[in-house]
Amino acid sequence: MDFSIDHLGIAVKSLAAAQSIYEKLGLSVSPVETVEQEQVRLVMVQVGDSRLELLEATSEDSTIAKFISKRGEGLHHVCLRVPDLPAAVARLKKDGVRLVSEEIKTGAGGHQYVFVHPASTGGVLLELVQEEE
Ligand code: CO
Numbered sequence: 001m002d003f004s005i006d007h008l009g010i011a012v013k014s015l016a017a018a019q020s021i022y023e024k025l026g027l028s029v030s031p032v033e034t035v036e037q038e039q040v041r042l043v044m045v046q047v048g049d050s051r052l053e054l055l056e057a058t059s060e061d062s063t064i065a066k067f068i069s070k071r072g073e074g075l076h077h078v079c080l081r082v083p084d085l086p087a088a089v090a091r092l093k094k095d096g097v098r099l100v101s102e103e104i105k106t107g108a109g110g111h112q113y114v115f116v117h118p119a120s121t122g123g124v125l126l127e128l129v130q131e132e133e
Pocket of ligand 1: 007053077079
C-alpha cells in the first residue's frame, strides 16, 4: 500500500463539451454520476492507473459554480490516495494544517475523503481519499 495520485479534478461548464477531447483521444469515459452533497455532476476519465474527474455544477451555490465564476474553468483539485486516511488527517490536524471540513466525509460510492485547504498546500485544493482494499 502506497500513496498515489487517484485523480485530478477539473471544473468545467459542460461535461459533454469537456469530455469530447478525451473521447477523441480514445480514452474511456464513465457514465455521468450526480453527487447531491457536493452539488455536482461528474464523469471519470481513466488514464492509466489514474483518472481525470470532470466536474459540472448542478446549482449556483455549488463550490464548482463559485470556482468557475471566480477563476474560470480549469484544474480544481488534486486527489491523493492514502494508505491510512484517519492517521493522515490526525497528523495534519496536530500540525495545524487547515482542512476544509474537520471530519472525514463519506462519498457516493462509500469512499472516505477529506479536503485540505489551499492555504496549507501552496494554492492547490488537495483531496485525500482512503486507499480501498
Ligand atoms: Co475529486
